[in-house]
Every structure is written in C-alpha cells, then in structure tokens.
Amino acid sequence: MNNILVPNRRTALKMLGGGAAALAMPAVIRPTPGWAANGVLNITTYDKFLPQEFLDKFQKDTGIQVNIRLTDDQGKQYNLLTAEGANPSTDIVTVAGHRYSQFIASKLLQPLDTGKIPNWKNLNTAYQDAPWARVDNNLWGLPILAGYEGLARNVDYVKEAPSWEIMFDPQYKGQTSYIVSDFMTIVMQYLGHDGDFVSYVDKPDVAQKATNEARDFLIKHKDMVRKYYDAGSEVQQMFINEDIYLGHSWSGPAAKLIMDGHPIQLSVPKEGTFGFCYTLNVVNNAPNAENAYKLLDAVLASPEVGAAMTRQSGYSSTINGVGDLLNDREKLASTLPQEELERIVFFSSVNRDMKNEMIDRATAEVKAA
C-alpha cells in the first residue's frame, strides 16, 4: 500500500507502463474500421427497413459484409453525414421524402446510375421517374417504401374521422398526439394555407404569416395533446396503452399496428395530407459505392424482399408484385380507398430552406408555450 502511495522508481515505472497500456488498449484491440476495409458495405437505415433474411442472403451470395447503423431521425443522419464531410463512414443512407432535396443540395448524395441496377425494371413504374425524385435532371435514390401522414384512430372509441378537425374536438381532450413539426404543416393545410411552402417562393412574409397562424392555433389547442412524440414507436405504444385515441401518424407505424391486430384505422381526411418515399441513396464519396449498387440491385431482385419490408415497417413497398404476396390484413393496412389516395400530395423539393427555418422555429415556440 505504502509502495503505491509513495512509489519508488521501479513501482512508478511499472504503474506508468500499466496505465499507459490500459489507456492504449482500446486503440490496440480495436478492429480495422468497417468503412475502411474491402468487401464491406455500410448502411445507415431505420430499424426493420432491411429484413435480416435478405441481408443474410446478400452477404452469403456476394461475400460482402453488411454493417448496419440504425437511425431514428433524418436530422441526426444529415448532421452526421455533413460532419464527416469528404470521408463518409457510410455508403448508403435512407432519406425520407421531405429531406430528399436537402441532402442533394448539401452534396451529400451522388446521382444514381440506374444503368448499374439491372433489376431497375422491377421498380413500380410510378416511382421509376417520379417528378419529386428527379432533381437537377438526375435521380438520386432508389425508392423502397412509400408512406403518408395519416390520421390514426382507435376505432373502439372514435368511429369516424372525416376531417383533421377531430384532433381539436373537446371530447378527445388530452387523448391526441402528434409530431409538432409534421402536424404543423397539416394544420396549415387545414387552415387553408400551403403546408409544403411551394407557393411561398420569394414570399417570406406570406409564409411567416401562415406559419404563425398554424403555430398560434396549435398553442391555443395545446390542452388537446397528451404528448408530443418523435418516433413511430412512441405513437404505437400510446395507442396500445390506450393513452391516446387519435393521432397524427406516419402510415408505417399505424399500419403495423393494424397488421398486428390492434383496433386502429388509418385514413386521409378531406383536407388532404402529404406523401413521401424512403429512398436508399449512395453517399457522395462512398468508400464502397460498387457494393452499394449491388445491394440496390438485390433489393429489387425479388418481390419477397419488398413484402418483407412492408410486413416489418408497415409502409407500402414500391416493388412490383408485392401486393400478391401480402395477406388480406396486410393489404388492408397498407392500402387506402381511391378517394383518400387522391388526397395525398407528395412533398416537393421546392423552397425547403424557408420551410425548414420557419417550421423549426414555430415548433420550438409551440413546445415552449
């Protein structure tokens, strides 16, 4: 004990050596970083988007080791990729429609070369060259799953929900939930404004006035809300626990509840809503871009892959032939009546900066109010 407290030269050297070795150990035992090795593919995606069976088969067939980094937020993914700059540690990212143009404008993605994807023909024609997907005369990603922002309700307690107005009906006070930033654009639509800001190019005053109106409306009806949520799993949990009866929800999480047999119904109210696609995108300067293209091609190779994606995530697959593989409940959960389908407008890539700036600030104001 005394030797340790007042060390002699030899003890001091031993302890110093031991301490230095312990500090250096993580660097010594750390394996070669995945992103720097050959024969690997690094993908940033959401939980349950890429089925494990598909990944196992891909790895077995190609010998490429796939490393998955899960994300639950587009902002996190965007910020990490931006921070990594010209040396990204991921080859493929999963971009949601409302962030598509932001990733492209920030030069985080490389244009998609569909010539390197022989199975491109298996993609539903509606998505092969969709207007929202083509930016600067290029396609930038492979659409894998399609969804929309819907009105989910527990049918045991809420029989009909034809309008977004029901989210502000006093009889459901404290029984609704939404993601503030997403729902604010819906409320702008509900109040008769342009929630996607497309018509507000060069009209910041008009856009600000419309945003403020939606913000004030949400603050006024704050007592209707049980909780502001962030992740799809949260709204699922609230519906299962019957903490809420109504909620603004991305179609995937709500459809998954329907597939699992919960008394949930998803609809698009008469005021309309926004649709989006999740795309798999090859990152600019991706260290394993060729392997990334092999995976994109493998995704399109079989409708089984698309069906598994739909079953796991709840979103609709963009791959041909998937509908034939789903059972009745799965089809019911992931499809809408034609009348409601027509109310969906896909997020545009126009005027995103103005929209992000104003919505982010208004969101903070609603939460702080």
Place this chain on the structure above:
Amino acid sequence: MVSSNTTAGYGAGHDASVPKYSTGIAKVVNSALYRHTLGAAVESRIGRIILLAGVPLIWLIMLHVGPIYQMLKISLLSHYPVQPGVESNFTLDNYAIFFRESLYFTPLIKSFIFATAATAVTLVVVYPVAYYVAKIVKPEGRSKALLLLLVPFWAGELIRTFSVIMLLANRGAVNVLLREIGLIDRPIPMLYTSFSLGFGLVYLICLYMLLPLYSAIEKIPSQYLDAAADLGAGPFTRFRRIILPLSKDGIVSGCSLVFLTCIGVFATPMLLGGPTTVLFPETISGFFHGASDKWPVGAAFALIMLVTALITAGIFMRLVGGKKRSAF
C-alpha cells in the same frame, strides 16, 4: 518506501544494491534518451508522483474536458457542420440569441424549477430510507439492505424509464389495479404529466441521494442520540438538533448530485413528460436534430446550461455547506 539506490548507475558494473535488468531492458535504461527523459523524471519523488498523476489526468482531460472544449469551439462558430461552399466564422451571436429571445429562456427557467423541486422531493423521500438503513437496521444487515436498495439500479436508465411507463399508462399496472378493485371506472391519465415525470425522475436518481446520505448518517455516533434522549430531548428535537446538522455533508453532496443530474436529464422527460413539461435539454436537442444548420446554437445553449447549473450548485454548497464550520 523510497528506494535508496535510485541515483546509482544502471547496467553492468553497478553495486549489489542496484537492480539488475535483463540485457534488453538494461539497454533501454542505459540509453541517453531514457536517462535524460523518463529516467530523470522518476529519480525524484515529485517527478514520480507527477508522472503517475499524469495518466489519470490525461484520461480526465480526454474524456471530460475534451468534449466540453469541442462544444465551446463549435459554439463560437457561425456554421457547423460546415457544408460545401459555406464559410464558418467566429461569432458570439449564438450566445446572444439566448438572451435576445425569451422563447429559449422559459425552458431553462422551467428546468431549474423542476430540478429544484425534484431535488427537494428526492431528499424528503430518500432521507428516511437512508436513516433507516444507517441507524435502525443492525450493522450486520446493512450491507444486505443496501444491496437490496441497489438492485433496481442494475438495470439501465431506459429500462427503468419504460418500467415507469408500464406502471402509469392508461392500461398500466396502477390503473388496472384500481379498476379491478372498483375504485375507478375510467383510467386516470397519469402518464405524460408533471406527476409521471417527477415520479420517474425521483425513482431514477434517488441512488445519488441515498449513498451520500447513508454515508453521512452512518457516521453519527449513536451515543450522541442516547445522551440527548437521557437529557430529555424528544425525537423531533434529536432529529433537528443532532441528526440533521450532522448529516449536512450528505445532504449537500446528495442535493448537488441530484440537482446537476436533473438539470441535464434528457431521455426521461422525453419519454415520461407531456406537452407542458418540455425542458431545456429537449430545446437544445432540437438544434442538433432539426433540419437547419444549428449545432453552434445548440452548443452555446448547452454551455449556458452547464455554467448556470454549476453556479447554482456552487451557491447552494456555499450557502448550506459553508455554514457547517461556524455551527460546529
């Protein structure tokens, strides 16, 4: 014990008391580089202590001071992460935003009020438990009692938070029980309220209060209490005049730890809180997750929170802890 032969030469030809080294090590310790650097440093006691303290110091700097320095650096930039074609300059505007807009001031005040209330409640709840374990439980059973109290903390913070959700949800254990015994017809909305957040937070952080309190109370000699009782002091007087002042160190340490943890807690308010319990960490996280390039603002706000929390804890320790010397 300090070696008496450390100033002797190394290698061949040394006297019998000088340590013998194998050829390889002898080569190193006889080299000029070693003798003039590490060798010279370990010759003196002070040098050895500095060298040994240096290793944990480097560790602390790398893991604790390093991230805070990085945060400070980012907070003084106009843009971060820097996008292609954008230049990032030095600016103090990220700090000015906080003082310019009340929008961001409100959640900080809310956080302070909430952390203060949570600290007070934790103290009131945990103090009797700590006293029971330290003074009522027999000495041979104290380790077991402490171990039992620590069992829930073997699980991670998130798992314990989800257990609170399972307890307080509309279809959670409490509501189901109340309904089963006929006390309620409809579930009581307990989750996503100030109550659920406070309940969850006190449960999650009570360990930080328990251990300092136990340590302080356990040291109070039982003879003091016996003597006071013999002199006619009632239970409340004994508590007020002896136990409370002598456990002040534990109260100050526990309250400081709990307050500093509460003020920066992030996941728990996100999972248990409702629309009216948005605290400052959530506001900060919005800058990191948001669509815009706002990391510098988030970093500046995080530092503002860190500094104000440390100042508050420092004032508390000074006001409450500092009186000890004059009182005793």
